[in-house]
Amino acid sequence: MSEYRTSIDINAAPERVFEFLVTEKGMTAWMGQWASLDPVPGGEFAVDIAGYPARGTFLEVDPPRRVSVSWGFAGNESLPPGASTVSFELTPMGDGTRVEVVHTDLPTAEVAGHKEGWSHFLPRLVQAAAGEEVLPSTWKPVS
Template sequence: MTSINSSDTIKKEIFIECHPETLFSFFTDPDKLVRWMGRHVLLDPSIGGKFRIDINGSDIAMGEYKEMIPNEKIVMSFGWEKSKVLPPGSSTLEFSLLPKDNGTLLVLTHYDLPASEVAPHEKGWMHYMPRLQSIAQGQDPGVDPLSAQAN
């Protein structure tokens, strides 16, 4: 019997011209998070607290906060409501906020993704990380085009 590893990891880095404490709030304040991701956001940013991000009326990300070091790191379980391939809590997101050159290097690591989910999640993070960068630097990224794709 052979074992096939069906999970994979995405790792992305982006430099954001803001202090880590400013960036941290965009993961813990629902009014700030919804400005870069989703239509409606419910957060309980505490260890064991749940989150729900309604991206577009049909794609709803869910999970819970697993670890929080203020202004340094956030670890969350992650998945999609109604998904059999990646249900809520089945993967792990880690956001590390590293002070660098009067700004923050954001390192996103998305662990435990089924192989079939790596490409779509890579595309998603390539979309959302620049939106987060823009809003955290005081710019307006505009309405999220992905939030208008379904009803």
């Protein structure tokens, strides 16, 4: 199993950024076309991304500092629902927030695709949380 780490800086307070990680309206503003989220430990985490059903549960919800979810895709044998973990760590930085994303327990064959996906979607989180217009995503996973 492998891990992917990255971070972004957002011109918004941690409290604002946190809402984009735990609400349907927030999540779909930057990633996914549909979401059903119950942001309590053990609660549902479901987001449809470019037709792919990401499924798991909330593992940790510590407003406005940290969110961790189990992650996988319905119908994917190498990365089934809940097989990996995505953690978002929010750190105040002046008037903004640094978000560190750590995706663990990824099968090695899945790392490149997830790196590409996070590289596409995290700049959209920057835009959404900063109050900028975010155009509909045309992203499709690398085959």
